[in-house]
Ligand code: SF4
Ligand code: SF4
Ligand code: SF4
């Protein structure tokens with residue numbers, strides 16, 4: 001998806017002042033730079049201008065149903081995952097699709113042309129990068145191409161921050177999506193906080209071009225090895241794991257398991273898990289009309305399989321119970337996504353576990369359903 | 374609705390604080406347009422003019438608390454083609470329904486110097502306990518954008534778009550960080566009907582549940598969370614006894630908590 005073909009990664013060193021140069025170079029090229037910032041009691045993605053906007057010294061402690069921001073870390077990318085992912089930008093919560101205007105000659109539909117915003121994401125986690133690739137398959141597979149997503153996605157510049165630490169709800173290792181990305185990015189950083197430097201991996205010609213202009217020195221071989229070692233360390237720290245062996249098949253026969261009812265006693269059917277999930281794509285459309293009736297608009301809005309509206313068809317709601325909604329969610333992520341898109345719908349980022357108010361854990365539930373098999 | 378005359382809108386007040394009616398006046402930018410397409414036939418907060426019924430759309434604010442009001446709502450229903458209740462008082466009995474959990478006569482003798490002049494019902498009840506309601510617009514107070522949506526929908530003969538999902542969905546749509554997860558703060562968002570745009574969480578505090586229960590509500594699980602986060606039984610009872618205390622789901626949960634029932638989270 002990135003402009004140009006992926007070249008073999010070449011390695012450079014990047015200092016903090018050079019990271020600032022990189023950010024200004026991206027701004028000069030017309031990118032809107034989005035990166036981690038300290039929000040209200042959490043790390044959130046927002047517009048960043050310089051390294052001063054990054055959450056230096058902050059980290060997070062995540063557990064099922066719990067997130068705490070801590071200010072006791074070293075480095076700019078010492079946190080695990082921001083609350084929401086790049087989905088917030090590439091597949092935004094609300095998207096205007098078209099408007100219609102009535103005049104003396106009748107109705108005219110005025111499509112909303114795709115935005116020409118060019119996002120540069122700074123510090124995407126490897127799991128998030130994979131999630132973008134999963135959404136690509138959802139939104140960019142012919143013949144049903146989502147034009148708004150396509151425009152934003154094609155223009156986006158992707159800088160990954162490789163994980164050197166994993167969180168208690170992370171399980172990318174199980175899903176094969178992290179803790180290190182080996183391609184699909186324009187640039188990737190591995191932070192060496194004690195030395196305030198980064199190993200920079202170049203993934204694309206356009207990544208190369210922007211780095212060449214800054215003039216970063218080639219990275220010594222030991223630095224590359226050390227970066228790999230730090231990433232492997234993250235792999236050992238995974239707080240969760242999910243045994244994916246034969247999982248879609250076994251889950252496929254769990255439809256009538258009593259476990260669904262058990263989960264439904266705790267599940268609030270609140271939809272938080274799907275909203276924070278970087279791969280969930282479901283939307284609803286909302287039509288608006290002016291009071292005078294001469295102006296109408298259509299919006300696309302995030303929806304969730306935990307709402308009754310999502311499964312409303314003529315005559316009623318298909319998934320009335322919370323049990324049926326949780327089953328739809330878990331089975332879509334881990335089972336039917338394979339049939340639909342040829343891969344898992346879960347990258348193991350752990351967001352649904354952390355941000356579920358009552359801490360329902362997809363890895364635990366999948367394991368229990370598998371055992372019941 | 375008839376194309377030859379402007380549809381008549383009437384606003385009625387029962388036991389309430391007027392906050393919901395005022396949301397209509399709050400629609401400053403749109404008010405002239407509303408007045409140009411609707412005939413405001415009865416709206417005491419805005420004009421003294423009262424036009425005779427029947428009315429195409431009646432907006433009813435407030436709960437039924439007196440024998441006189443219990444009569445009056447039937448007259449209004451008879452004069453109204455569509456009747457829409459606005460706000461927690463009209464939909465669920467309002468904050469004044471807290472008396473439903475106690476003996477109202479005790480309040481009367483404690484509050485009024487001459488209790489014999491007070492004529493009141495034992496319970497504050499929603500309008501739908503008395504007459505057929507075409508649509509309930511939630512809120513305490515209602516959201517003015519949603520009110521305009523409801524008025525439009527009735528003019529255009531379609532269903533109002535007021536999603537019944539949780540406040541959490543709105544929280545995530547606007548990018549607010551969850552106060553339950555990030556601060557361990559009690560929040561009724563997961564059991565509350567959306568519509569406010571997640572106002573309270575965006576001001577770093579938990580939702581009070583003023584829009585009342587959402588669809589497919591699980592108050593027991595939320596109560597178990599409250600218990601496991603150190604919220605006392607009496608505070609758990611109170612958490613569900615706010616503006617929508619007399620709504621079915623919140624009433625049952627507060628009563629269950631009062632009886633000391635409840636499941637613990639595994
Ligand atoms: S299902 Fe959960 S762990 Fe998997 S990608 Fe979605 S949010 Fe992350
Ligand atoms: S899990 Fe639910 S919200 Fe997510 S993509 Fe599937 S159906 Fe949609
Ligand atoms: S799931 Fe893996 S890639 Fe994602 S943040 Fe955790 S360690 Fe990093």
Ligand code: SF4
Pocket residue numbers: 266267268269270271272273274306355356357358359360
């Ligand atoms: S699993 Fe958790 S986050 Fe998802 S709907 Fe249920 S309670 Fe909400």
Ligand code: SF4
Pocket residue numbers: 272357540541542544545550551552553554560561562563571574579580
């Ligand atoms: S703050 Fe409250 S409303 Fe918002 S997501 Fe959390 S629980 Fe839901």
